[in-house]
Amino acid sequence: MIRRLFLFFSIFVFVLVTVTCQTTTTTKNNSRTFIVDYPNDRFLKDGQPFRYVSGSIHYFRVPKQYWQDRLKKMRSGGLNAIQTYVEWSSHEPMPGQYDFDGQNNLIEFIRLAQTENLLVILRVGPYICAERDLGGLPFWLLREPNITLRTSDPRFLRPVNRWLEILLPKIRPLLYENGGPIIMLQVENEYGSYGCDLNYTIHLRDKFREILGHQVVLFTTDGNGDGYLRCGHIPHVLTTIDFGSGTNVTKAKQTLYRHQEFGPFINSEYYSGWLDYWQSNFNFVNVNPFIETLQELLDNNASVNIYMYHGGSNFDFKASGNGGDENYQPTLTSYDYDAPINEAGDLNEKYFAIRDLIAQYLPTDSIDERNIKAVSEKMSLPPINMTFVATIFDLLPFLANKTLSKYPLTFEQVNQAYGFLLYQTNLTFHPTNPAILSVPGLRDRAHVFVDQRFAGILSRTQKYFNLSILAHNGSELSILVENQGRCSYGCINEHRGIIGNVTVNHKHLLINWTIYNLPFDEHSFIDTVTQLLQSKTTLQFESNYYRIPSIYIANFTLPKLPGYPLDTFLQTNGWSKGVAFLNNHNLGRYWPVAGPQITVYAPGPYFNRAPNSNEIILFELDESPCWYDSNNNCQIQFVKQHIVNGTYAN
Ligand SMILES: *[C@@H]1O[C@H](CO)[C@@H](O)[C@H](O)[C@H]1NC(C)=O
Ligand SMILES: *[C@@H]1O[C@H](CO)[C@@H](O)[C@H](O)[C@H]1NC(C)=O
Ligand SMILES: *[C@@H]1O[C@H](CO)[C@@H](O)[C@H](O)[C@H]1NC(C)=O
Ligand SMILES: *[C@@H]1O[C@H](CO)[C@@H](O)[C@H](O)[C@H]1NC(C)=O
Ligand SMILES: *[C@@H]1O[C@H](CO)[C@@H](O)[C@H](O)[C@H]1NC(C)=O
Ligand SMILES: *[C@@H]1O[C@H](CO)[C@@H](O)[C@H](O)[C@H]1NC(C)=O
Ligand SMILES: *[C@@H]1O[C@H](CO)[C@@H](O)[C@H](O)[C@H]1NC(C)=O
Ligand SMILES: *[C@@H]1O[C@H](CO)[C@@H](O)[C@H](O)[C@H]1NC(C)=O
Ligand SMILES: *[C@@H]1O[C@H](CO)[C@@H](O)[C@H](O)[C@H]1NC(C)=O
Ligand SMILES: *[C@@H]1O[C@H](CO)[C@@H](O)[C@H](O)[C@H]1NC(C)=O
Ligand SMILES: *[C@@H]1O[C@H](CO)[C@@H](O)[C@H](O)[C@H]1NC(C)=O
Ligand SMILES: *[C@@H]1O[C@H](CO)[C@@H](O)[C@H](O)[C@H]1NC(C)=O
Numbered sequence: 001m002i003r004r005l006f007l008f009f010s011i012f013v014f015v016l017v018t019v020t021c022q023t024t025t026t027t028k029n030n031s032r033t034f035i036v037d038y039p040n041d042r043f044l045k046d047g048q049p050f051r052y053v054s055g056s057i058h059y060f061r062v063p064k065q066y067w068q069d070r071l072k073k074m075r076s077g078g079l080n081a082i083q084t085y086v087e088w089s090s091h092e093p094m095p096g097q098y099d100f101d102g103q104n105n106l107i108e109f110i111r112l113a114q115t116e117n118l119l120v121i122l123r124v125g126p127y128i129c130a131e132r133d134l135g136g137l138p139f140w141l142l143r144e145p146n147i148t149l150r151t152s153d154p155r156f157l158r159p160v161n162r163w164l165e166i167l168l169p170k171i172r173p174l175l176y177e178n179g180g181p182i183i184m185l186q187v188e189n190e191y192g193s194y195g196c197d198l199n200y201t202i203h204l205r206d207k208f209r210e211i212l213g214h215q216v217v218l219f220t221t222d223g224n225g226d227g228y229l230r231c232g233h234i235p236h237v238l239t240t241i242d243f244g245s246g247t248n249v250t251k252a253k254q255t256l257y258r259h260q261e262f263g264p265f266i267n268s269e270y271y272s273g274w275l276d277y278w279q280s281n282f283n284f285v286n287v288n289p290f291i292e293t294l295q296e297l298l299d300n301n302a303s304v305n306i307y308m309y310h311g312g313s314n315f316d317f318k319a320s321g322n323g324g325d326e327n328y329q330p331t332l333t334s335y336d337y338d339a340p341i342n343e344a345g346d347l348n349e350k351y352f353a354i355r356d357l358i359a360q361y362l363p364t365d366s367i368d369e370r371n372i373k374a375v376s377e378k379m380s381l382p383p384i385n386m387t388f389v390a391t392i393f394d395l396l397p398f399l400a401n402k403t404l405s406k407y408p409l410t411f412e413q414v415n416q417a418y419g420f421l422l423y424q425t426n427l428t429f430h431p432t433n434p435a436i437l438s439v440p441g442l443r444d445r446a447h448v449f450v451d452q453r454f455a456g457i458l459s460r461t462q463k464y465f466n467l468s469i470l471a472h473n474g475s476e477l478s479i480l481v482e483n484q485g486r487c488s489y490g491c492i493n494e495h496r497g498i499i500g501n502v503t504v505n506h507k508h509l510l511i512n513w514t515i516y517n518l519p520f521d522e523h524s525f526i527d528t529v530t531q532l533l534q535s536k537t538t539l540q541f542e543s544n545y546y547r548i549p550s551i552y553i554a555n556f557t558l559p560k561l562p563g564y565p566l567d568t569f570l571q572t573n574g575w576s577k578g579v580a581f582l583n584n585h586n587l588g589r590y591w592p593v594a595g596p597q598i599t600v601y602a603p604g605p606y607f608n609r610a611p612n613s614n615e616i617i618l619f620e621l622d623e624s625p626c627w628y629d630s631n632n633n634c635q636i637q638f639v640k641q642h643i644v645n646g647t648y649a650n
Contacts, residue, residue: 055309192232441500
């Protein structure tokens with residue numbers, strides 16, 4: 001009944017919109033159209049009924065050199081569309097500084113998809129979640145005092161508008177109606193799980209329409225539940241839902257239609273796997289239940305996006321955390337996701353099962369499958385001896401800018417996006433020993449040193465905010481804080497670093513801090529380390545460097561073998577926790593003693609062929625094997641076997 005009423009309303013809106021557009025765009029080639037046929041619960045592409053089976057791939061998680069390879073594999077898997085998020089933080093790293101080049105060349109990525117005969121579903125957000133730092137929002141938004149992200153707070157809307165006015169005009173020529181591959185754009189992301197500020201979501205909708213025209217298909221994605229859809233739904237925007245295998249599809253469909261009486265049934269995130277945290281088990285999704293529910297969706301005429309189809313990697317410091325004070329957990333460097341195309345681009349059982357199923361539902365184009373190699377060859381290299389360069393304390397004069405402040409400052413206050421901050425102060429009193437150092441505002445993990453000797457580790461995940469130390473009047477206290485990833489979900493408005501005061505024995509407030517910036521961003525960090533090495537002889541490793549975070553480096557040459565360099569995996573057995581840099585690429589964090597990820601993906605294109613032209617730098621935080629055996633065991637290795645699903649330590 002209500003469905004009938006809505007039908008009339010939808011037709012009315014549709015006619016109104018069509019008329020408006022025809023009056024403003026007279027030169028449009030009308031043969032390229034993509035619209036929602038609400039009354040018939042379907043899409044019409046060029047006037048013909050249409051549905052998509054798409055897969056998620058994020059350009060920012062796949063080395064640019066592999067974009068085409070992965071897209072080809074997706075097309076050969078039977079998909080007719082791909083879905084990607086747009087990561088604002090990568091494109092506007094500092095306010096008003098834009099980056100659409102190289103790895104951030106979103107336009108090229110979209111064009112490549114079109115070349116591979118794939119339509120594109122673009123999830124603009126600007127909040128995207130995606131297990132990325134701050135859900136893809138730039139960290140500098142949090143420099144604005146009292147800003148409330150993802151609301152109509154003008155402090156948030158101003159930079160959002162500026163960003164959309166840069167981004168959307170670049171997107172407009174890529175819309176389907178303008179000859180490009182983009183059929184739909186997503187507004188916000190699972191907003192119903194977060195807030196209920198309709199002024200905000202309507203503002204976004206109108207901004208998209210203002211720049212992209214009124215014909216463009218906009219949609220929202222929310223969890224499969226009335227509670228999510230109530231606030232996630234935006235009037236006159238197509239509503240879609242997300243859920244994984246084993247879900248009752250009939251029930252999900254009923255839930256969707258309670259909030260949108262007519263329109264195509266769409267699952268925007270049908271989960272091929274799941275996200276993974278350090279110090280947790282790897283999550284698997286089995287092929288059979290996955291295929292069963294997919295078939296049920298397709299039998300229900302649904303359009304489906306498989307999330308993820310190819311997960312890729314969280315290179316750099318871009319992996320997020322989740323959970324907040326109750327249960328903060330950082331996500332892995334790998335975003336393998338147990339997806340049909342694994343982290344290194346190889347096809348697995350799920351890929352072929354999906355392909356065979358889709359073939360029964362979608363018209364299959366002529367695809368040259370002979371060009372698709374299911375598993376690419378990998379290389380292994382002989383063990384590489386790492387050379388100790390310097391401790392973090394040695395490096396301070398070369399690497400770090402510093403700020404003096406009475407109370408601790410956050411990453412945002414010192415204008416640093418990612419990496420580490422070192423907080424230093426001198427005790428001006430003699431504490432009763434052992435003294436309790438308290439850092440309740442810690443985000444997220446810290447190494448504590450008294451007079452540059454290791455005193456212990458604090459961890460938000462493990463809820464260790466107090467440490468017993470031995471100190472005296474005049475002792476220099478250093479706290480090296482790692483930002484393990486701003487929350488993408490559950491704790492979005494959080495700052496990083498030390499967000500409160502630090503005390504000793506719960507009564508002495510520590511003041512007069514020197515705060516060193518250690519962003520370790522790819523270029524400045526590697527340049528500085530390299531220059532440092534060239535300017536003086538390597539420092540000797542000394543026994544009192546025990547557990548002081550330090551830099552190690554090695555030069556190496558690839559064997560002269562055909563096809564090299566190939567993909568490989570960094571194995572850091574014996575090392576504990578740190579960050580690995582390969583030739584100007586931050587490969588991300590390694591933490592094999594925590595697991596479940598044991599090795600780190602090192603893409604072939606990141607290596608060089610010339611002799612001695614490869615450089616690997618580790619910043620090891622906890623404990624290096626060099627300490628135990630400086631001659632024989634100070635090694636890393638590149639191996640053929642990737643382990644993301646290993647055992648984990650709790
Ligand atoms: C309109 O688009 C169709 C489909 O892309 C194309 O075949 C046709 O040549 C175009 N016509 C004009 C006038 O551009
Ligand atoms: C932020 O909010 C606090 C508490 O409401 C208020 O005291 C302060 O003035 C606000 N700061 C700014 C810059 O608006
Ligand atoms: C939404 O806008 C209306 C009208 O401007 C205003 O009265 C209302 O307080 C706003 N709501 C929120 C949540 O900002
Ligand atoms: C799925 O949901 C429908 C509608 O709520 C219900 O009738 C059906 O029994 C459910 N199926 C299963 C297997 O639970
Ligand atoms: C799917 O669409 C076809 C064609 O419009 C229709 O005949 C059929 O009833 C639909 N199936 C379901 C389960 O909605
Ligand atoms: C220190 O800050 C200046 C100005 O922001 C910047 O140009 C420079 O690169 C920074 N130096 C280091 C070592 O980070
Ligand atoms: C601590 O004291 C030493 C020695 O006086 C001084 O060189 C250093 O700058 C002080 N550190 C801080 C953080 O104030
Ligand atoms: C730190 O302590 C000072 C002095 O008591 C206080 O003014 C300040 O607000 C405290 N800072 C935080 C973040 O609690
Ligand atoms: C902190 O610094 C201020 C200004 O330099 C100085 O007057 C004060 O004595 C210092 N206090 C402590 C406890 O270090
Ligand atoms: C690596 O090799 C290059 C070229 O031989 C040399 O310039 C550089 O100093 C070496 N670096 C290290 C860490 O050995
Ligand atoms: C690495 O170090 C070991 C032990 O000192 C030595 O035997 C080996 O030759 C070294 N390997 C390379 C490639 O230098
Ligand atoms: C873990 O991954 C490896 C390599 O991809 C695979 O062979 C193995 O079956 C996986 N383990 C489980 C329990 O699935």
